[in-house]
Amino acid sequence: MRLTIKQTKALDILENSKHNTLLFGGGAGGGKSALGCYWILKNCFKYPGTRWLIGRSKLHTLKSTTLNTLFEIMKMQGITSNDYYFNRTSGFMTFHSTGSQIVLKDLFYYPSDPNFDKLGSMEITGAFVDEASECTQKAIMILSSRIRFQLDLHNLVPKVLLTCNPTKNWLYNEFYKPWKDGNILNHRYFLQSLVTDNPHISKHYIGQLQRLDNVSRQRLLEGMWEYDDTLGKLFEYDKINDIFSNSFVPKGDLHISVDVARYGNDRSVVCLWNGFRCESILQYTKTSITELATYVLEIANKNKVGRSNIIVDEDGVGGGLVDVLRCKGFVNNSRPIGKENYANLKAQCYYMFADKVNNGEIYVNAVMEDRDALAQELEIVQVRKLDSEQKLNVMEKSKIKDLIGRSPDIADALMMRMYFELAKSKVVYFG
Ligand SMILES: Nc1ncnc2c1ncn2[C@@H]1O[C@H](COP(=O)(O)OP(=O)(O)O)[C@@H](O)[C@H]1O
Ligand SMILES: [Mg+2]
Numbered sequence: 145m146r147l148t149i150k151q152t153k154a155l156d157i158l159e160n161s162k163h164n165t166l167l168f169g170g171g172a173g174g175g176k177s178a179l180g181c182y183w184i185l186k187n188c189f190k191y192p193g194t195r196w197l198i199g200r201s202k203l204h205t206l207k208s209t210t211l212n213t214l215f216e217i218m219k220m221q222g223i224t225s226n227d228y229y230f231n232r233t234s235g236f237m238t239f240h241s242t243g244s245q246i247v248l249k250d251l252f253y254y255p256s257d258p259n260f261d262k263l264g265s266m267e268i269t270g271a272f273v274d275e276a277s278e279c280t281q282k283a284i285m286i287l288s289s290r291i292r293f294q295l296d297l298h299n300l301v302p303k304v305l306l307t308c309n310p311t312k313n314w315l316y317n318e319f320y321k322p323w324k325d326g327n328i329l330n331h332r333y334f335l336q337s338l339v340t341d342n343p344h345i346s347k348h349y350i351g352q353l354q355r356l357d358n359v360s361r362q363r364l365l366e367g368m369w370e371y372d373d374t375l376g377k378l379f380e381y382d383k384i385n386d387i388f389s390n391s392f393v394p395k396g397d398l399h400i401s402v403d404v405a406r407y408g409n410d411r412s413v414v415c416l417w418n419g420f421r422c423e424s425i426l427q428y429t430k431t432s433i434t435e436l437a438t439y440v441l442e443i444a445n446k447n448k449v450g451r452s453n454i455i456v457d458e459d460g461v462g463g464g465l466v467d468v469l470r471c472k473g474f475v476n477n478s479r480p481i482g483k484e485n486y487a488n489l490k491a492q493c494y495y496m497f498a499d500k501v502n503n504g505e506i507y508v509n510a511v512m513e514d515r516d517a518l519a520q521e522l523e524i525v526q527v528r529k530l531d532s533e534q535k536l537n538v539m540e541k542s543k544i545k546d547l548i549g550r551s552p553d554i555a556d557a558l559m560m561r562m563y564f565e566l567a568k569s570k571v572v573y574f575g
Contacts, residue, residue, distance in 0.1 A: 167306045182221075310371060377527070
């Protein structure tokens with residue numbers, strides 16, 4: 145296999161002793177996955193007894209995409225099935241000649257495993273995460289902390305290779321933007337490869353990319369990170385990031401908003417508000433309604449929040465909590481307050497919340513992993529196609545769940561705070 149110029153440059157970064165993390169960005173078809181597989185394979189043969197991780201958000205996607213690229217590269221390099229043992233179920237591949245291993249891993253964020261205990265005590269020599277934009281920053285940080293296996297023996301520095309197509313999330317903030325502004329951290333490197341940098345790809349593929357919709361074409365063909373993503377989005381990307389540093393937002397009346405877990409695995413989220421400052425976000429998993437009621441009351445008493453200033457999502461088991469607390473109940477699908485151009489109360493509150501976020505009127509005090517989760521949730525809340533009655537609506541919970549693997553619990557809890565504004569003023573609110 146002959147590497148492309150961009151792949152050669154990427155390999156240089158992966159083999160120097162200066163950088164720890166390389167983000168090899170795209171374009172689609174730029175040869176990112178191929179380079180990742182090549183690097184991992186090369187390491188397995190060059191450094192006997194080492195262990196290299198190939199990860200992706202979802203293991204089954206990894207097995208149906210990146211793994212195929214790995215086999216493709218092996219074929220090009222003349223590595224045959226006699227040279228290794230592969231257990232597809234466990235995701236371990238061991239090479240006979242060197243004893244080195246490749247381990248395939250699922251890096252998806254499951255709320256039931258917030259600290260990525262699934263990575264266990266496993267030590268690795270290095271890692272390649274394909275389509276890293278599907279992973280949270282925390283997953284990558286924890287993964288990076290596991291890189292120490294046999295490093296000293298082979299005189300290696302810890303290396304993580306991340307690949308992605310242009311996306312507005314933490315990779316944009318941590319790699320692309322600082323790289324563009326000339327202040328990327330010393331141990332990080334950003335390099336982009338487009339389909340036009342890959343002479344091995346079929347001409348038809350470029351044609352396909354040219355026929356994509358505007359935003360997809362900008363991202364996948366032109367590798368443009370500053371693509372226009374406002375269409376259908378309620379929240380502006382930069383403004384979402386701002387809520388965590390808008391400490392100037394004034395204090396005001398105290399409120400508590402609560403999103404109650406529906407099923408065993410979900411979390412209940414309790415937000416304490418001072419004006420439009422969400423001062424704390426508390427999360428409870430596997431908590432009974434009675435226990436949750438006790439926690440909410442403790443917070444309310446400690447901060448002197450009256451019952452009429454507490455709102456609880458009343459759908460499902462939340463109704464029980466409303467009964468115990470004798471507070472306000474929030475019914476997602478109930479009629480909007482005042483003007484009726486929203487599909488329901490939830491959509492109305494989300495539009496109002498988005499307006500406040502986009503105007504820099506919201507502050508949220510949150511730890512890094514909650515910021516990650518919340519930013520991801522808000523980023524995904526989109527305007528749903530107008531229904532036949534032309535009412536404004538937001539994306540269904542089930543669809544969001546498909547996309548990010550969990551309910552947008554924190555976003556939902558924050559959005560409910562708007563109820564008090566709507567109820568107070570009863571003014572007509574046009575999103
Ligand atoms: N150096 C190379 N030599 C031969 N084929 C390559 C090389 N690099 C990439 N390819 C092929 O080009 C295609 C696109 O590469 P891929 O790594 O999947 O791109 P990306 O991950 O950036 O979308 C694949 O079929 C891959 O096998
Ligand atoms: Mg790829």
